[in-house]
Amino acid sequence: MIITINKNDARPLYLQVVIQIKEQIRKGALKQGDELPSVRELADTLGINMHTVRSAYIKLREQGIINLALGRRATIAEMKKPENKRITEAEITARLEELTTDALLMGLKSDEIQKILSYQSDRLRKQ
Amino acid sequence: MIITINKNDARPLYLQVVIQIKEQIRKGALKQGDELPSVRELADTLGINMHTVRSAYIKLREQGIINLALGRRATIAEMKKPENKRITEAEITARLEELTTDALLMGLKSDEIQKILSYQSDRLRKQ
DNA sequence: ACCACTGTTATAATACATATATAACAGTGG
DNA sequence: CCACTGTTATATATGTATTATAACAGTGGT
Numbered sequence: 001m002i003i004t005i006n007k008n009d010a011r012p013l014y015l016q017v018v019i020q021i022k023e024q025i026r027k028g029a030l031k032q033g034d035e036l037p038s039v040r041e042l043a044d045t046l047g048i049n050m051h052t053v054r055s056a057y058i059k060l061r062e063q064g065i066i067n068l069a070l071g072r073r074a075t076i077a078e079m080k081k082p083e084n085k086r087i088t089e090a091e092i093t094a095r096l097e098e099l100t101t102d103a104l105l106m107g108l109k110s111d112e113i114q115k116i117l118s119y120q121s122d123r124l125r126k127q
Numbered sequence: 128m129i130i131t132i133n134k135n136d137a138r139p140l141y142l143q144v145v146i147q148i149k150e151q152i153r154k155g156a157l158k159q160g161d162e163l164p165s166v167r168e169l170a171d172t173l174g175i176n177m178h179t180v181r182s183a184y185i186k187l188r189e190q191g192i193i194n195l196a197l198g199r200r201a202t203i204a205e206m207k208k209p210e211n212k213r214i215t216e217a218e219i220t221a222r223l224e225e226l227t228t229d230a231l232l233m234g235l236k237s238d239e240i241q242k243i244l245s246y247q248s249d250r251l252r253k254q
Numbered sequence: 255a256c257c258a259c260t261g262t263t264a265t266a267a268t269a270c271a272t273a274t275a276t277a278a279c280a281g282t283g284g
Numbered sequence: 285c286c287a288c289t290g291t292t293a294t295a296t297a298t299g300t301a302t303t304a305t306a307a308c309a310g311t312g313g314t
Contacts, residue, residue, distance in 0.1 A: 012271080012272055012273085013272080013273075014272075014273085019225055019228075022225075022228050022229065022232055023224075023225075023228055025228075025232060026227075026228040026231055026232065038288080038289060038290080039289085039290075040288095040289085040290095048273080048274090049273060049274050049275075050274090050275095051272095051273075051274075051275090052272080052273060052274080054290085054291085055272080055273090057290090063232070063233075065232060068290070068291095069281085069282090069289090069290075070280065070281045070282080070289075070290050070291065071280075071281035071282040071283085071288085071289045071290060071291095072281085072282065072283090072289060072290075073288095073289065073290085074289095074290085079232075079234055089235065089239075089243075092226065092229065092230050092233075092235070092240075092243065093243055095226050096223075096226060096243060096244070096247055097150075097247070098146055098149075098150075099219065099222050099223060099226065100153075100247050100250075100251065101146075101149050101150055101152075101153040102149065102219065103219050104153055104251075105149055105152060105153065105190070105192060105206075106190075106219075107206055108216065108219070110251040110252065110254060112216075113219075113248075113251055114248050114251055114252070116216075116219065116220055116223060117223070117244050117245075117247060117248050118244075118248065120223055120224070120227050120244060121240075121241050121244050121245065123227075124227065124231075124237040124240055124241055125237060125241070127237060139300080139301060139302085140301080140302075141301075141302090165259080165260060165261080166260085166261075167259095167260085167261095175302080175303085176302060176303050176304075177303090177304095178301095178302075178303075178304090179301080179302060179303080181261085181262085182301080182302090184261090195261070195262095196260090196261075196310085196311090197260075197261050197262065197309065197310045197311080198259085198260045198261060198262095198309075198310035198311035198312085199260060199261075199310080199311065199312090200259095200260065200261090201260095201261085255314105256313105256314085257312100257313090257314085258311105258312095258313090258314105259310105259311080259312080259313095260309095260310075260311065260312095261308105261309085261310080261311100262307100262308075262309075262310095263306100263307085263308075263309095264305105264306085264307080264308095265304100265305085265306085265307105266303100266304080266305090267302100267303080267304080268301100268302080268303080268304105269300100269301080269302080269303100270299100270300080270301075270302100271298100271299080271300070271301095272297100272298080272299075272300090273296100273297085273298080273299100274295100274296080274297080274298100275294100275295080275296080275297105276293100276294085276295085277292100277293085277294085278291100278292085278293080278294105279290105279291075279292075279293095280289095280290085280291075280292095281288105281289075281290080281291095282287105282288080282289065282290100283286100283287095283288080283289095284285105284286090284287090284288095
């Protein structure tokens with residue numbers, strides 16, 4: 001499992017870990033039932049504190065992405081059912097609108113943004 | 128100019144202001160040269176502190192969205208040229224990837240996400 | 255010139271988020 | 285039993301966010 005920390009990134013360290021673990025799952029590098037490194041292990045690897053990694057794991061548990069149990073390593077959880085969604089579709093739409101607005105205001109043309117959107121759409125179709 | 132503050136929203140107040148002013152510009156409710164309310168005025172309207180509004184205005188200036196000048200009201204700036212982009216295309220792509228991952232992990236199907244993407248794409252095409 | 259507005263700077267206090275450090279406690283598995 | 289695991293507690297440090305009060309400085313209209 002390859003995770004890297006960028007101290008220049010504006011985002012907090014624990015969020016970088018959250019995002020990258022999610023990305024590993026999306027790419028298929030991590031599947032349901034797979035074990036994550038222990039908090040101490042991953043902390044050593046990344047050169048950050050144990051509690052920072054733990055913050056990331058807690059965040060992932062809150063979103064139903066992983067399971068935590070005392071004495072055992074964290075494991076990738078089963079896909080959430082729609083009823084249990086922590087992140088709502090409305091939130092996804094809102095974030096996408098904000099993103100589109102930022103892209104437009106930074107000077108990107110509509111068709112350039114559409115290119116980026118359709119590229120993501122293609123990537124989805126191939127999975 | 129209609130802006131609303133939601134104290135339950137996890138995002139900081141000043142960012143909510145930033146996002147909504149950007150949205151007003153995207154929708155065409157605010158155009159180049161238009162004046163924004165004074166920091167004190169908007170703060171009173173929203174029931175928040177003057178400095179919180181000012182934080183929002185400073186953020187907008189950093190992104191080249193508005194102009195600030197001593198003694199004058201803030202005005203909507205001209206569209207940034209590509210050379211001056213504060214938000215890079217790479218950042219937009221990264222945010223879109225993160226968003227797509229979140230959507231997938233919350234259980235949205237590929238075609239549902241594609242619907243949301245293409246809806247945004249349509250909205251862009253109509254502007 | 256005055257006056258009411260504007261942004262700006264300074265200072266302070268409070269609360270929360272982030273990150274680190276150290277230590278102990280409790281469950282798991284070999 | 286032992287070495288691992290997550291968990292809780294306590295403490296410290298730093299940065300962000302928000303509010304409050306006050307003063308300073310430039311703009312525009314009368």
